[in-house]
Amino acid sequence: xxxxxxxxxxxxxxxxxxxxxxxxxxxxxxxxxxxxxxxxxxxxxxxxxxxxxxxxxxxxxxxxxxxxxxxxxxxxxxxxxxxxxxxxxxxxxxxxxxxxxxxxxxxxxxxxxxxxxxxxxxxxxxxxxxxxxxxxxxxxxxxxxxxxxxxxxxxxxxxxxxxxxxxxxxxxxxxxxxxxxxxxxxxxxxxxxxxxxxxxxxxxxxxxxxxxxxxxxxxxxxxxxxxxxxxxxxxxxxxxxxxxxxxxxxxxxxxxxxxxxxxxxxxxxxxxxxxxxxxxxxxxxxxxxxxxxxxxxxxxxxxxxxxxxxxxxxxxxxxxxxxxxxxxxxxxxxxxxxxxxxxxxxxxxxxxxxxxxxxxxxxxxxxxxxxxxxxxxxxxxxxxxxxxxxxxxxxxxxxxxxxxxxxxxxxxxxxxxxxxxxxxxxxxxxxxxxxxxxxxxxxxxxxxxxxxxxxxxxxxxxxxxxxxxxxxxxxxxxxxxxxxxxxxxxxxxxxxxxxxxxxxxxxxxxxxxxxxxxxxxxxxxxxxxxxxxxxxxxxxxxxxxxxxxxxxxxxxxxxxxxxxxxxxxxxxxxxxxxxxxxxxxxxxxxxxxxxxxxxxxxxxxxxxxxxxxxxxxxxxxxxxxxxxxxxxxxxxxxx
RNA sequence: GUGCCCGUAGCUCAAUGGAAGAGCAACGGCCUUCUAAGCCGUAGGUUGCAGGUUCGAGUCCUGCCGGGCAUACCA
Numbered sequence: 083x084x085x086x087x088x089x090x091x092x093x094x095x096x097x098x099x100x101x102x103x104x105x106x107x108x109x110x111x112x113x114x115x116x117x118x119x120x121x122x123x124x125x126x127x128x129x130x131x132x133x134x135x136x137x138x139x140x141x142x143x144x145x146x147x148x149x150x151x152x153x154x155x156x157x158x159x160x161x162x163x164x165x166x167x168x169x170x171x172x173x174x175x176x177x178x179x180x181x182x183x184x185x186x187x188x189x190x191x192x193x194x195x196x197x198x199x200x201x202x203x204x205x206x207x208x209x210x211x212x213x214x215x216x217x218x219x220x221x222x223x224x225x226x227x228x229x230x231x232x233x234x235x236x237x238x239x240x241x242x243x244x245x246x247x248x249x250x251x252x253x254x255x256x257x258x259x260x261x262x263x264x265x266x267x268x269x270x271x272x273x274x275x276x277x278x279x280x281x282x283x284x285x286x287x288x289x290x291x292x293x294x295x296x297x298x299x300x301x302x303x304x305x306x307x308x309x310x311x312x313x314x315x316x317x318x319x320x321x322x323x324x325x326x327x328x329x330x331x332x333x334x335x336x337x338x339x340x341x342x343x344x345x346x347x348x349x350x351x352x353x354x355x356x357x358x359x360x361x362x363x364x365x366x367x368x369x370x371x372x373x374x375x376x377x378x379x380x381x382x383x384x385x386x387x388x389x390x391x392x393x394x395x396x397x398x399x400x401x402x403x404x405x406x407x408x409x410x411x412x413x414x415x416x417x418x419x420x421x422x423x424x425x426x427x428x429x430x431x432x433x434x435x436x437x438x439x440x441x442x443x444x445x446x447x448x449x450x451x452x453x454x455x456x457x458x459x460x461x462x463x464x465x466x467x468x469x470x471x472x473x474x475x476x477x478x479x480x481x482x483x484x485x486x487x488x489x490x491x492x493x494x495x496x497x498x499x500x501x502x503x504x505x506x507x508x509x510x511x512x513x514x515x516x517x518x519x520x521x522x523x524x525x526x527x528x529x530x531x532x533x534x535x536x537x538x539x540x541x542x543x544x545x546x547x548x549x550x551x552x553x554x555x556x557x558x559x560x561x562x563x564x565x566x567x568x569x570x571x572x573x574x575x576x577x578x579x580x581x582x583x584x585x586x587x588x589x590x591x592x593x594x595x596x597x598x599x600x601x602x603x604x605x606x607x608x609x610x611x612x613x614x615x616x617x618x619x620x621x622x623x624x625x626x627x628x629x630x631x632x633x634x635x636x637x638x639x640x641x642x643x644x645x646x647x648x649x650x651x652x653x654x655x656x657x658x659x660x661x662x663x664x665x666x667x668x669x670x671x672x673x674x675x676x677x678x679x680x681x682x683x684x685x686x687x688x689x690x691x692x693x694x695x696x697x698x699x700x701x702x703x704x705x706x707x708x709x710x711x712x713x714x715x716x717x718x719x720x721x
Numbered sequence: 722g723u724g725c726c727c728g729u730a731g732c733u734c735a736a737u738g739g740a741a742g743a744g745c746a747a748c749g750g751c752c753u754u755c756u757a758a759g760c761c762g763u764a765g766g767u768u769g770c771a772g773g774u775u776c777g778a779g780u781c782c783u784g785c786c787g788g789g790c791a792u793a794c795c796a
Contacts, residue, residue, distance in 0.1 A: 112739080114737085114739070116740090117736090117739080117740060117741085117742085118740070120740095121740070125739080125740090127738090127739050127777095130739075130776055130777070131776085133776065134775090134776065140776070165740085166739090166740065166777095167739090167740095167776060167777070168776085169739075169740075212796090214796080251796070254795080254796085255795090256795090352796095392793080393793070393794080394794085395793070395794050396794095397793075397794090409724090409792090410723065410724080410792085411723085411792060411793070412722065412723070412792060413722075413723090414722080414723075415793095417792070417793070418793060418794090419793095420793060420794045421794095422794085423793095423794045424794065425794085427794085429794065429795075429796080430795075430796050431794095433796095454796095455790095456725085456726070456789095456790070456791090457790055457791060458791090458796080459724095459725060459726080459790085459791075460724075460725075460790095460791055460792065461791090461796085463724095463725090490725095490726090492726085492727090492789095492790095493789090493790085526758080527758095530758075535752085535757085536756090536757080536758085538756075552758095563734090563735095564734075564735095565734080565735075567726070567727085568726085568727070568734085569726095569727085569789075569790095570733085570734085571733070571734095573733085576733075576744090576745075579744085579745080579758090580758040580759090581744075581745085581758070581759080582743085582744040582745065583734090583735090583743070583744060584744090584758095586758060587758070587759090589758090590756080590758050590759080591759095593756070593758095594755080594756055594759085595755095597755070597756055598755050598756095599755095600755095601755055601756095602755080605755095653737065656737080657737070659737090661734095661735075662735095662737095665735065665736090665743085668743085668744090669743095672743095675759060675760065676760070676761095678755080678756095678759080678760085679751095679759075679760050679761085680760090682754075682755070683755060684755050685754065685755070699755095720756085721756085721758075
C-alpha cells in the first residue's frame with residue numbers, strides 16, 4: 083500500500099500533465115501535510131511556483147488544476163479548495179481512509195502494517211557504539227550506541243541490507259602497558275583465562291597508566307610488549323585476548339540491558355585492520371608520493387591528492403585543481419591528514435582509511451554511516467574527501483557513487499550545560515546511569531502502587547519488569563527525541579516525567595489499549611489477548627463485519643495518523659532524523675488519548691461501532707509497538 | 722585567525738522554502754462509565770541584529786553580535 087502523500091502525488095502529476103502536457107513530468111506537486119486542521123489534511127504548493135514559471139496568476143493555475151483534479155480524485159478527496167496565494171487544500175474522505183485502514187493485514191510476528199519494503203534496497207554499513215577496550219562505557223558512548231542502533235533498525239525495516247560494524251578500540255600503544263601490567267599482576271590469567279577475572283577494569287587501567295608514567299623500567303617493558311603484540315608473539319597475544327575478553331564481559335551486559343542489536347559477530351575493531359595498514363600506506367606513498375607525479379591527473383574539478391612527508395610524519399594533502407589546499411590550518415597552511423606518525427606508528431586516520439577500503443571493496447557497501455560525535459566532523463570530512471579523491475567511491479561494478487555520511491550528534495550536557503560529568507569530574511559510567519534510571523522508574527511505580535486510587539496490584543516481578551522497560555526506554559527516548567545534531571541536557575526528571583513527550587507517555591498509551599482488550603475479553607465482547615501477548619496481536623477484525631468507520635472527529639484523526647506512519651518513516655530514513663519518528667509517535671499517542679476520552683470502545687452504541695473502534699485500537703497499538711521498536715524500546719502490557 | 726554547528730514562548734525543544742508548534746513551569750476545569758502516568762481550557766512570539774534572494778524565509782545568501790566545537794602526529 084502506498085502512502086497518502088504518494089497517492090496524492092500520483093493524482094496531481096496526472097492532473098498536471100493533462101493541463102501542461104509533457105513538461106509536467108519534471109514538476110514536483112509539492113504535497114505537504116497541512117499545518118493546521120482548518121486548511122485540511124494535506125496541501126499542494128505547486129501553483130505558486132508554476133505561476134512564475136508560466137507567467138500566470140497562481141490562483142488561476144490552481145483553479146484549472148482543481149477542475150481536472152476533482153473528478154480524478156473523487157474517490158479519495160473532498161472537493162479541493164484554493165486559499166491564500168494559491169494553496170490547494172486537500173481534505174481526505176473518511177470512507178476512503180477507512181478502506182485504506184481496512185486493507186491493512188492482520189498483525190503477526192513480522193508485522194509491518196502493510197508497508198512495502200524499499201523497491202531498490204541498499205547495502206548499508208552502520209558504524210556505531212565503538213567502546214574502548216579496558217575502559218568502562220561512559221555517557222559518551224550513549225548516543226552513538228542508541229542512535230546507531232535505531233538507524234540500523236529503521237533502515238532494516240525499510241528493507242535495506244544493514245551491516246552493523248562495532249569498531250571497538252582494541253588496538254594501540256595503551257595495550258603495551260596493560261599487557262605488561264597484567265603479566266606482573268595477574269599471570270594466572272594467561273594460563274587459566276576462563277577462571278580469572280579482573281574485578282575492576284577501570285582501576286586496572288589506571289594502575290597500568292600510573293606505573294607507565296612513574297616507572298621507567300615498566301615503561302620500557304610496556305614498549306616491548308607493543309612490539310611483541312604487533313609481531314604476534316603468542317603470550318602477548320594471549321594477554322591481549324584476555325583483556326579484550328574482560329572488556330566484553332563489561333560491555334555486553336550493557337548492550338543487553340540497552341537492548342541494542344550488536345553482537346560479537348558485528349565486532350570489527352581496530353585490530354582487524356592492523357595488519358593492513360602498512361601495505362595501505364606503502365601503496366598510497368607509491369602511487370601519490372613524490373616520485374609518482376606521472377600518475378593520471380585528476381579529472382576536472384576533482385581535488386588532487388599527494389602523499390608527502392612533513393615534519394617527519396607521512397601526510398595526505400588534498401588540493402583543488404588550482405593548487406589551493408582544501409583543508410587549512412591556523413595560519414592558512416595546508417592541513418594534513420596524517421597517516422603515519424614521525425615515530426612510524428599508524429593512527430586513527432590510517433585505520434579509518436583501511437576500514438573504508440574494506441567496507442567499500444570487500445563488504446560492497448552502497449552507503450557507509452559513521453555514528454560519532456559532531457567534534458569529529460573535520461576528521462571525517464578529510465577522510466571522506468581523501469577516499470573520494472582516491473576514486474574508491476566509484477567502484478567499477480556500480481553505477482552509483484558510494485555514499486559516505488558522518489551521522490554527527492551533539493554532546494550530552496549536564497544541568498549546568500557543560501559536558502555531562504560526575505560531581506568528581508569524571509565520566510559518568512553508562513552502567514550506573516542506566517541503573518539509576520531503572521531505580522527511579524521503580525520508585526515512581528512503587529509510589530503509584532502505594533496510592534489506593536492508582537494502585538494496580540502489580541506483582542514484585544511485574545514491578546521489576548516495568549521499571550526496567552520504562553527506565554531504559556526513557557533514557558533512549560529522551561536521546562532519540564532530540565534533534566540529533568544539537569547538544570542536549572540530560573535530566574532524569576524530564577525523561578521519566580509522567581507527562582509530555584516521553585517514553586512513559588507512549589508506553590502508557592499502549593498499555594491503555596491493551597487494557598481495553600483485557601477487559602473486553604473478560605466481558606466477552608472483544609477477541610481478547612492472545613496467549614503470547616508480547617509478540618502477537620489479537621485479530622481484531624472479523625467482528626460483526628469488522629469494517630472501520632470514521633465518524634467522530636477523533637476517529638478520523640486517529641485513522642489518518644495511522645496511515646501516515648509510512649511517510650514519516652521515509653522522511654526519517656532519508657535524513658536520518660529519528661526525532662521525526664518520536665514526534666509522530668507522540669502525536670499518535672496524544673490523538674489516541676483524545677479518542678479514548680471521547681469514543682467509548684467496549685460500550686460503543688452498536689456492535690459494528692465497537693468492532694470498528696477495536697480495530698482502530700489494534701492498529702494504534704501495532705503502530706506504537708513497531709514505532710517504539712524502531713527506537714529499540716519495548717512496550718509493556720500493563721503499567 | 723580559519724572552518725563547522727547553534728541562537729525560536731520564562732525554561733527544554735520541534736518545524737523536507739509554504740499559512741510559527743509542543744512539553745515543562747503558571748492559572749482554571751474534568752475521575753459512581755474501557756488505566757487521571759490521562760483529557761479540556763487560559764496565557765505566553767518583531768524566530769539574536771541588519772541587509773539580500775523569492776510570489777513566499779525560522780529555513781537559502783552576505784555582514785555583524787553572542788555561544789559551542791574543531792583546527793599536525795590520542796580516538
